[in-house]
Amino acid sequence: MKTLRLILGDQLNQNHSWFNTVDENVIYIMAEMKQETDYVKHHIQKVVAFFMAMRHFKEQLTSKGHHFIYFTITHPENPQELKELITQAIEKNQIEKFEYLLPDEYRLDQQLRTICNELTIATSYYDTEHFYTTRLQLKEFFKGKKQLIMESFYRMMRKKHNIMMVNDQPEGGKWNFDHANRKKWKGQPTIPHERGFRKNVTDILKELEEAHVKTFGSIDPEQFSWPVTRADCLSVLNYFCNELLVHFGDYQDAMHEEQKFLFHSRLSFAMNAKILSPKEVINKVLGHYYDHKEDIHISQVEGFIRQILGWREYMRGIYWKEMPEYKTLNKLKNTNSLPDFYWTGNTKMNCLKHAIGQSLDAAYAHHIQRLMVIGNFSLLTQMHPDEVDQWYLGVYIDAIEWVEITNTRGMSQFADGGIVATKPYISSANYIHKMSNYCGNCHYSHTKKTGDDACPFNALYWNFLAEKRNHFKDNQRMKMMLSLLDKMEGKKLAELQKRAHEIIQNPEAY
Ligand code: FAD
Ligand code: SF4
Numbered sequence: 001m002k003t004l005r006l007i008l009g010d011q012l013n014q015n016h017s018w019f020n021t022v023d024e025n026v027i028y029i030m031a032e033m034k035q036e037t038d039y040v041k042h043h044i045q046k047v048v049a050f051f052m053a054m055r056h057f058k059e060q061l062t063s064k065g066h067h068f069i070y071f072t073i074t075h076p077e078n079p080q081e082l083k084e085l086i087t088q089a090i091e092k093n094q095i096e097k098f099e100y101l102l103p104d105e106y107r108l109d110q111q112l113r114t115i116c117n118e119l120t121i122a123t124s125y126y127d128t129e130h131f132y133t134t135r136l137q138l139k140e141f142f143k144g145k146k147q148l149i150m151e152s153f154y155r156m157m158r159k160k161h162n163i164m165m166v167n168d169q170p171e172g173g174k175w176n177f178d179h180a181n182r183k184k185w186k187g188q189p190t191i192p193h194e195r196g197f198r199k200n201v202t203d204i205l206k207e208l209e210e211a212h213v214k215t216f217g218s219i220d221p222e223q224f225s226w227p228v229t230r231a232d233c234l235s236v237l238n239y240f241c242n243e244l245l246v247h248f249g250d251y252q253d254a255m256h257e258e259q260k261f262l263f264h265s266r267l268s269f270a271m272n273a274k275i276l277s278p279k280e281v282i283n284k285v286l287g288h289y290y291d292h293k294e295d296i297h298i299s300q301v302e303g304f305i306r307q308i309l310g311w312r313e314y315m316r317g318i319y320w321k322e323m324p325e326y327k328t329l330n331k332l333k334n335t336n337s338l339p340d341f342y343w344t345g346n347t348k349m350n351c352l353k354h355a356i357g358q359s360l361d362a363a364y365a366h367h368i369q370r371l372m373v374i375g376n377f378s379l380l381t382q383m384h385p386d387e388v389d390q391w392y393l394g395v396y397i398d399a400i401e402w403v404e405i406t407n408t409r410g411m412s413q414f415a416d417g418g419i420v421a422t423k424p425y426i427s428s429a430n431y432i433h434k435m436s437n438y439c440g441n442c443h444y445s446h447t448k449k450t451g452d453d454a455c456p457f458n459a460l461y462w463n464f465l466a467e468k469r470n471h472f473k474d475n476q477r478m479k480m481m482l483s484l485l486d487k488m489e490g491k492k493l494a495e496l497q498k499r500a501h502e503i504i505q506n507p508e509a510y
Contacts, residue, residue, distance in 0.1 A: 022065040031071040034080035043217035045363040138317020154310030177299035233270035241288035249303035255436035268398035331417035339507040350442035363397040375412030380460035385415035429455040463500030
């Protein structure tokens, strides 16, 4: 039967069983489409990374004998839209069966279902063979439970996949070494330089211009530094194991003006595009750890495994359990708009200047910058979660809705009312000062609460608690914060709230 098989841009799994044999009757189809570049405005590096990765993937499989139809963004016959792409290819090639891999985005899942319903030939879908869990496994695991606690999901995953387990007990005697992962980085230990695989992307930039793809952020056309081929992704994984893993856990939450990546792996794009599988990343890291146990403490490794086996699979399960309603949630009823400096980095608040600035420069910020600087400010200034989501979905190299929205709307903005997080991730300047060197070089004083040079986060923090008090009054984990608020002298709180309102009304001035 002559079969057409669709591969989306984030389904670049070369080890998928589809490719075990070359079949003359199978044509694979891939396309760089305006439908995908335009559903949100993306960072230029994100678009370049996906298109380069797709082209490379196609080349690799073509060289093994597989047949491909591939439309570049400027190809004159590119329909730029999924339905037309599929129907046109079916007609032109006398296709008798259409097959696709289950998408990870709700939007594409719906679109493909509709297309298949309208087709008159046989259709079927397959798993991407990427994740440890199926879409609905988390839903089944938490059936009947009120709270969807990540930690219990993570422990089940450790046991089920026998990862860092000794006779049914967690290796090292503890499930979680989080308390050890809170060191501030002060210039030491040194961070070794990464092996180079810089690519010249001048040609693809020209194509994007020709196709009028609207993007933002900056890019160095001669030194594009994201790994997009499988070989480069594997070399980044090796580099992580050899050079960074040894300190990963310790400095997982640290932030520094001069270090964008610190000891983070930068593997999220490689995994989200499915160039690397979570299993091979975890197996490689564990293999390295067991070979170097005398040099690497378990806390460095457990912290990393938890992010991938725990958080990553958990967020995917939450997405498929809660969509499409999840996308509409705004439980704190926040309505403010993003200030212009989210697109420029031009603010006197040094932490935001650096976290946003590096996001625009590199399409990357690590977890704590996303959560405790940019996300924290967005929540404290009560920005609309739709706007916050759009920004995060556009700016980061690894942003695909299933993992972006659960982290942003859920973990960071508490707009889901506590499905993902048991309390909002908010802080005053204290936390940022503790984990970074941002405050030392800031226009504002992290210790001051009021006055022109007081850190805006301080007034915003108390104002948020005061304004959202009712929402959190029955939340046990907020008890301590709210009791401190209640003890605050009325005049003092009024002063803080006055300053907070001035900041919220005109964030550009700060
Ligand atoms: P490392 O710190 O080296 O971690 C290793 C891997 O663990 C990552 O590559 C990633 O695959 C996984 N991981 C870590 N934390 C999480 C998490 N919370 N959820 C899911 N996987 C995790 N991650 C994305 O992949 N795409 C997003 O769009 C995204 N948006 C985020 C938005 C906000 C507001 C927050 C707080 C976090 C977001 N994250 C997102 C999670 C995390 O910040 C990134 O995965 C991480 O910074 C990627 O860099 P890295 O590969 O160097 O990660
Ligand atoms: Fe950020 Fe406040 Fe510290 Fe400045 S003082 S870097 S605004 S937390």
